[in-house]
Amino acid sequence: MRKNFGVKTWLYPMPVLIVAAYDEAGVPNAMNAAWGGIHTDDMVGICLSEGHKTTKNILARKAFTVSVGTRGRLAECDYVGIASGNKVADKFAKAGFTARRSEFVDAPLIEELPMALECELVSYDIESNHMVGRIVNVSVDESVLGEDGNVDAGLLQPIVYDPVRLEYRVLGEKVGRAFSDGKKLF
Amino acid sequence: MRKNFGVKTWLYPMPVLIVAAYDEAGVPNAMNAAWGGIHTDDMVGICLSEGHKTTKNILARKAFTVSVGTRGRLAECDYVGIASGNKVADKFAKAGFTARRSEFVDAPLIEELPMALECELVSYDIESNHMVGRIVNVSVDESVLGEDGNVDAGLLQPIVYDPVRLEYRVLGEKVGRAFSDGKKLF
Numbered sequence: 001m002r003k004n005f006g007v008k009t010w011l012y013p014m015p016v017l018i019v020a021a022y023d024e025a026g027v028p029n030a031m032n033a034a035w036g037g038i039h040t041d042d043m044v045g046i047c048l049s050e051g052h053k054t055t056k057n058i059l060a061r062k063a064f065t066v067s068v069g070t071r072g073r074l075a076e077c078d079y080v081g082i083a084s085g086n087k088v089a090d091k092f093a094k095a096g097f098t099a100r101r102s103e104f105v106d107a108p109l110i111e112e113l114p115m116a117l118e119c120e121l122v123s124y125d126i127e128s129n130h131m132v133g134r135i136v137n138v139s140v141d142e143s144v145l146g147e148d149g150n151v152d153a154g155l156l157q158p159i160v161y162d163p164v165r166l167e168y169r170v171l172g173e174k175v176g177r178a179f180s181d182g183k184k185l186f
Numbered sequence: 187m188r189k190n191f192g193v194k195t196w197l198y199p200m201p202v203l204i205v206a207a208y209d210e211a212g213v214p215n216a217m218n219a220a221w222g223g224i225h226t227d228d229m230v231g232i233c234l235s236e237g238h239k240t241t242k243n244i245l246a247r248k249a250f251t252v253s254v255g256t257r258g259r260l261a262e263c264d265y266v267g268i269a270s271g272n273k274v275a276d277k278f279a280k281a282g283f284t285a286r287r288s289e290f291v292d293a294p295l296i297e298e299l300p301m302a303l304e305c306e307l308v309s310y311d312i313e314s315n316h317m318v319g320r321i322v323n324v325s326v327d328e329s330v331l332g333e334d335g336n337v338d339a340g341l342l343q344p345i346v347y348d349p350v351r352l353e354y355r356v357l358g359e360k361v362g363r364a365f366s367d368g369k370k371l372f
Contacts, residue, residue, distance in 0.1 A: 001327070001328050002295070002325040002326060002327050002328070003325065003326055003327075003328060003331060003335070004289070004290075004323050004324075004325050005323070005324045005325070005326065006323055006324070007228050007321055007322065007323065007324075008321065008324040009224045009227070009228065009321065010301075010303070010324050010337065011201060011223065011224055011230070011252075011254065011303070012201070012254045012301070012339060012342060012344035012357065013199035013200075013201055013344055013346045013357055014199075014201075014223065014224070015197060015198070015199055015200075015223070034224070035223060035224040035225070035226070036223050036224075037197060037200065037201070037221060037222050037223030037231075038195045038197055038200070038220070038221040038222075038233065039221070039231075039233060039314065039316060040221070040233050040314040040315055040316060041195070042193050042195065043314070044197070045223075045225075045231060045316070047224065047225060047226045066197075068197065068198050071361055074361060074362045074367055075362070075367045075368050075370060075371060076368070076371065077368070078362065078363075078364060078365070078366065078367045078368030079368030079369075079371040079372075080368070081364070081365065081368065082365055082368045082369065082372075083368070083371075083372065094371060095371060096371070103190070104190075109188075115196075115198070117196070117197070128225065128226040128229070129226055130225060130226060130231070135193055135194065135195065136193065137190050137191070137192055137193065138190075138191045138192070138193075138194040138196050139188040139189065139190050139191070140188060140189055140191065141187070141188050141189075142187050142188070142189060145189060149189070150350055150351070151196065151350045151351075153198055153348050153350070153351070153355065156198060158198035158199055159361065159362070160199045160346070160357055160358075161364060162339050162360075162364075164336055164337045164339070165336070165337075165339070165360075166363065166364045166365060166366075167360050167362065167363055167364060168360070168361050168362040168363070168364055168367075169339065169357050169358055169359060169360050169361060170358040170359060170361045171198065171199055171346060171355050171357070171358055172346075172355055172356040172357055172358030172359070173355060173356060173358070174348075174351075174353050174354070174355050175257055175260060175345065175354050175355060175356045176260045176261070176264065176345070176353065176354040177264075177352065177353055177354070178264060178267070178347060178348075178352045178353060178354055179264070179267065179268055179352060180264065180352075181260055181261045181264045181354075182261050182262070182263070182264030182265030182266070182267065182268045182269070183265075183268065184261060185261060185262065185265040185269075185280060185281060185282070186265075186268075186269070
């Protein structure tokens with residue numbers, strides 16, 4: 001038997017996207033967003049309300065970064081989802097984040113978060129609050145690369161948002177191979 | 187030190203969305219999509235190429251469901267991502283899926299996947315392949331509800347796609363509370 005919950009924005013897994021941008025004076029800010037993902041071939045899409053300081057910053061500077069929230073910085077990631085950059089002028093610093101300018105776009109990387117998508121603004125739809133960015137580069141700190149030089153999710157330890165329980169979970173163990181385990185059903 | 191990987195559609199976590207629809211004759215089909223997430227207040231957004239049988243079905247019937255891929259049905263979820271509904275007429279059945287018509291939209295639920303978003307088509311952009319659906323209902327099988335009647339992610343065991351290693355991982359344990367753990371930084 002299924003239980004009907006009505007209209008809910010529930011999905012598993014839901015990401016913890018830490019979106020960062022500079023304001024017009026060059027002050028970095030960051031926020032936490034769960035509504036988003038890969039939009040198309042080389043783009044990311046995120047729902048960002050108009051009122052956020054970060055939204056205004058991105059519209060002014062035409063660039064942003066999207067860092068992956070991690071277990072090692074869980075409190076920091078949660079903090080930037082609670083505090084408002086419209087009220088706390090030094091929110092980025094209060095979160096314990098260190099900004100380093102991206103080599104590719106006019107936006108800050110967060111030193112403490114090892115993986116980030118560096119993006120140029122493509123479009124923002126005021127009605128749906130849907131922002132689309134072109135991924136210009138993905139940068140990953142060497143500390144979370146495996147011996148083969150590629151990202152190791154076990155080292156990165158990305159966190160996942162549970163929209164029903166309002167909890168964070170960590171990514172768990174490998175349970176299968178994509179484009180492979182289904183072949184037995186052919 | 188950061189390593190630059192260039193333009194990559196990498197993100198953690200990335201979902202395993204099983205998108206299902208009926209064709210014009212009422213035959214159900216399903217496919218696996220990793221590019222998508224919550225789009226805005228009551229909508230889901232997914233990147234679906236024009237050529238997919240499921241895309242054609244959704245455009246014809248104006249409705250679809252999005253089920254959460256689970257560990258218990260990993261091979262089935264992977265299979266519908268490898269096989270093409272344009273070539274395998276009974277793909278849905280070959281995957282071992284049983285269709286049950288949604289009470290809310292003109293699309294099939296998959297009995298074997300306990301959680302699904304039931305959606306009406308809102309828009310499809312041919313250029314970006316971005317499809318938006320309005321969530322009319324979320325239905326969840328009682329077998330994955332906790333004692334409080336709410337979804338228990340530990341029972342659901344959603345799988346997560348790793349775009350770097352082409353692997354599936356399972357959702358791991360609870361590591362924090364959202365809108366809470368960041369308060370210590372205030």
